[in-house]
Amino acid sequence: MDITSASRMIHMVNQPNPEVPAPSSTKAHILIAAKAEFAQYGFEGARMQRVADRAALPKPNIHYHFKSKQQLYLAVLERIIESWNLAFDQVSEASDPAQALEAFIRQKLKQAQQDPAASRLFANEMIQGAPNLKGYLNTSMRAWVQDRALVIKQWMQAGKIEQVDPERLIFLIWSATQHYADFQVQALSLLNRAEFDDPVLTETADFLVTFILRGCGLAPASRTI
Amino acid sequence: MDITSASRMIHMVNQPNPEVPAPSSTKAHILIAAKAEFAQYGFEGARMQRVADRAALPKPNIHYHFKSKQQLYLAVLERIIESWNLAFDQVSEASDPAQALEAFIRQKLKQAQQDPAASRLFANEMIQGAPNLKGYLNTSMRAWVQDRALVIKQWMQAGKIEQVDPERLIFLIWSATQHYADFQVQALSLLNRAEFDDPVLTETADFLVTFILRGCGLAPASRTI
DNA sequence: ATAAATCCTGACCATATGGTTAGCATAGAG
DNA sequence: CTCTATGCTAACCATATGGTCAGGATTTAT
DSSP: OOOOOOHTTTTTOOOOOOOOOTSSHHHHHHHHHHHHHHHHHHHHOHHHHHHHHHHSSSHHHHHHHSSSSHHHHHHHHHHHHTSSSSSTTSSTSSSSSHHHHHHHHHHHHHHHOOOHHHHHHHHHHHTTOOOOOHIIIIIIIHHHHHHHHHHHHHHTTSSSSSSOHHHHHHHHHHHHHHHHHHHHHHHHHHOOOOOOOHHHHHHHHHHHHHHHHHHHHOOOOSOOO | OHHHHHEEEEOOOOOOOTTSSOSSSHHHHHHHHHHHHHHHHHHOOOOOHHHHHHSOOOOOHHHHHHSSHHHHHHHHHHHHHHHHGGGGSOOTTTHHHHHHHHHHHHHHHHHHHHHHHHHHHHHHHHHTTTTTTTTHHHIHHHHHHHHHHHHHHHHHHTSSSSOOOHHHHHHHHHHHHHHHHHHHHHHHHHHOOSSSSHHHHHHHEEEEEEEEHTTOOOOSSSSSO
């Protein structure tokens, strides 16, 4: 009923696994279609028929590969959780804060551009009250945050960055970056842009890096905006 | 099909209006119930029966007051748009940037605490691609942002704040504050708190104000965190 | 070649969905 | 009191929904 199991996978190396189908397999096609559908409409709003249409397959085919809507949803959700915060995973006290934060911000924003559906699906799950991720939040995700917060605290104690609430700094980076996936229509409309292309990505990344580093009392390497 | 009409209401003074029922009326009850339902499940995922249950009314009663699901949704959405960015509305070039930004951040965060459903409903609409707000985004909301961005630019030209992309600064404030409504379960779980009460609100507001003002090259009035 | 396992699908089912209808209850106006 | 307008609701409807099933196609193993 819940994905605590996904926690175990977070730092796993990608290895051959019969459960993980090759990119071109039917199962993978369905998962991609399902991700888009669940991302747009949430679990309750998603329609199995639309998943089938998106995958260009008859509906019973979906049910052949995934027993139920719930199981399909969980399969999609697991895959998303796995690749969530990679760029901030290996950071330690010894790392350079400016470099580490910049890499984290840019990676999150790149994810928002390349796979906005993943971000939106996660957002839907949270808005809905995380019915399938409560266990994950309270165990491995909390541990991850506390662990990363500790590194930030060590940077603070070493005088490398300003005093800031570490957990809330992480939240701010998450929200500011994921915003460009979840609220993409809004951002593009208000910026008067047609699509979230590389120029927009670069401008946004530069802004966020500069602004957030300055918020931490850091100057970026050699950029101004 | 779209709420461009809401644009006209944004700066309207609250005046007696037969369309706006008294707080205790059946219609108001239904709107509150519907807001919660649409916020949690999105338009497609929302169920008229659940709206009825939340309002403790028979389902046909809902349809007596609102012709269709769509009309009910639009009615809820309109009410939300009206009170969205009030605290930043009256700000002008002459305003003190630190004070204005602080008031804006605190107001948005208070809204996130007092009416998280409103924020979540809006988030759902955006994630879904803003099918009912495209017109609003491209007209009055864009005008609002450009207008507010102009004020920020004037602050920059007057040397009152650092050089930052004004639109993206607004996005960052929106996302960082609304995060505590939309991702409330996540934030509370990771902060190890039971509810979004006043202490959490204060800590969060203080963090955001300090951090964002510093990002703008400003020091807060007399606070450290 | 043949058997076995896997993959696929048209037709179908029970139930849930948004919405309607026809009639009941109540309050205010004359 | 009577008439009317409004608020309300049990019973109902057409359609859409998640899910099943029996059988056909295709691949793999022997």
